[in-house]
Amino acid sequence: MSRLFIFFTGCILIFHCWAEEFLEADIFRLVNNSVVCTTENDTITNPEACLPCLQIGNIGIGSVVGDIEEKYYNVLRRINNSNNSYIKVYLIEGDNSNFTYLIVNYLNNKAVSIQLTGSPPQNELSFSGISLGDSMEKVKRTLGEPVDIKPVAEISGKMWGYRPYTFNFEFVGDTVYSIAIWKP
Numbered sequence: 001m002s003r004l005f006i007f008f009t010g011c012i013l014i015f016h017c018w019a020e021e022f023l024e025a026d027i028f029r030l031v032n033n034s035v036v037c038t039t040e041n042d043t044i045t046n047p048e049a050c051l052p053c054l055q056i057g058n059i060g061i062g063s064v065v066g067d068i069e070e071k072y073y074n075v076l077r078r079i080n081n082s083n084n085s086y087i088k089v090y091l092i093e094g095d096n097s098n099f100t101y102l103i104v105n106y107l108n109n110k111a112v113s114i115q116l117t118g119s120p121p122q123n124e125l126s127f128s129g130i131s132l133g134d135s136m137e138k139v140k141r142t143l144g145e146p147v148d149i150k151p152v153a154e155i156s157g158k159m160w161g162y163r164p165y166t167f168n169f170e171f172v173g174d175t176v177y178s179i180a181i182w183k184p
Contacts, residue, residue: 027128057125113182
């Protein structure tokens with residue numbers, strides 16, 4: 001019996017180490033019922049230090065406008081705010097009835113907030129493995145229960161927040177309609 005126990009324990013440890021090696025880096029995930037930011041070399045629990053995980057696709061908080069516009073050049077609108085602050089709305093894909101857009105708020109030409117909204121895009125834009133069109137259940141499996149749930153009248157939906165972390169999701173029905181991230 002003890003040989004069998006040692007064998008299975010060894011197999012489990014080997015599998016666990018092997019699986020950890022293939023976990024995605026720079027994503028938020030649920031570990032022991034807590035949301036953490038996992039990078040290639042670290043697990044971060046301090047929300048103020050989670051910038052590596054605050055990204056949608058390959059655009060993150062702190063990305064410069066030039067790098068973003070190399071990928072997303074179809075600017076629908078620019079809104080000037082205060083000094084050195086402005087918002088740009090980018091059409092990702094779609095037409096008048098079915099579209100996806102990205103809203104980026106810049107300060108000194110660096111992204112301080114990013115929101116992806118609309119229909120699921122053909123390209124894989126995701127936040128911590130969660131994409132537009134994913135289910136509430138997938139969000140729960142990935143990040144656990146939300147801290148805040150609020151109605152969003154404009155879309156007849158609801159918003160889930162994960163304070164103290166700086167991201168949220170909007171749902172229409174049971175599916176992700178919008179993902180927002182912002183600088184802590």
